[in-house]
Amino acid sequence: MVVRDPTLPDHVTIYEVGARDGLQNESTVVPVEVKAEFLQRLARTGLRVLEATSFVHPRWVPQLADAADLLRRMVRVDGIDYPVLVPNERGLDRALAAGVRHIAIFASATETFAKRNLNRTLDEQFDMFAPVVGRALARGLRVRGYVSMCFGDPWEGAVAPHQVAEVGRRLVEMGCHQLSLGDTIGTGTPGHVNAVLDACVAGGVPIRQLAVHFHDTYGQALANTLAALRHGVTTVDASAGGLGGCPYAESATGNLATEDLVWMLDGLGIRHGVDLDALVATSTWMAHHLGRPSPSRVVRALGGP
Known part of the structure; x- marks a missing residue:
């Protein structure tokens, strides 16, 4: 049954991260030809943003060491955006060199994670990003900014919303067209989401430039997503089949499953353009290649492994 809430957005863009954020956390390396087919299958579901891979050094994320090879092999579909992460x-x-037109950078909202993930202090990370963003913009690329540890840090604990807002403001002023606020270890709750979004808007980042990226460690990803939608957010990151986590945060479990998000959006009458049956079939196919059941509840409910 569809029950439309007029206070919610009419349309939501699903920013699919399964091929990058999902597969980077696998204990084994998925063959490049499987990754290429995964992206091709995802493209057939109606998703319009497919984050393809990352050019992080292979020593840190060996699962994505084949980034250049993947971009050569994959079949790009007109009308679909294929961003990549660059550090x-x-x-x-x-x-x-690979002809990418849309990149993402990955910042931290906390001092400790910046040092562990980027080998920089919280302030020094911006010195690293500035030439990346400047050169990318000069070449006509779009630049997305991820902000990790927005709702909690395993070493520092709770993160103040104003701290997240300050990092986000600096990235937007640098030239990022969108900020994805990450609940990297999944500790956020709806009230916390409201506080962080309020702080970002008060700090000068318009709600239209904000996206959300929730992990389901404590089962809060869908509730947090609904809170963000009520706030006016219209871009939600999700991972097909719930793949992923964070290789730098051991307590983090999978991303919000794209199927679970689509089921909720369908029930709310929010347009998204995705064929749920095709998406479930794709995640079932990938689960087979990974040798384990999909953690997505919707995939399991609709007959997947």
């Missing part, structure tokens, strides 16, 4: 100027060089 620094070396990553940008590789992305430009």
Whole structure:
């Protein structure tokens, strides 16, 4: 049954991260030809943004060491955006050589995670990002900014909303067209989501430039997503089949499953353009290749492994 809530957005863009954020956390390396087919199958579901891979150094994320090879092999579909994550100027060089038109950078809202993930202090990370963003914009690329640890940090605990807002403001002023606020370890709750979004808007980042990226460690991802939608957010990150986590945060479980998000959006009468049956079939196919059941409850309910 569809019950439309007029206070919610009419349309939501699903930013699919399964091929990058999902597969980077696998204990084994998925063959590049499987990744290419995964992206092709996802493209057939109606998703319009498919984050393809990352040009992070293979020593840190060996699961994505085949990024350049994947981009050569994959079949791009007209009308679909295929962003890639780049950590620094070396990553940008590789992305430009591969013909990428949309990149993402990955910042931290906390000092400890910046040091552990980027080997920079909270302030120093911006010095690393500035030339990446500047060069990308000069070449006509779009740049997304991820902000991790927005709702909690395993070393520092709770993160103040104003701290998240300050990091986000600096990224937007640098030239990022969109900010994805990440609940990296899944500790956020709806009231906390409201507080962080309020702080970001008060800090000068319009709600139209904000996206959300929730992990389901404590079962809050859908509730947090609904809170963000009520706030006016219209871009939600999700991962087909609930794949993923964070290789730098051991307590983090999978991302919000795209199927679970689609089921909720369907019930709310919010347009998204995705064929749920095709998406479930794709996640079932990938679960077979990974050798384990999909953690998505909707995939399981509709007959997948």
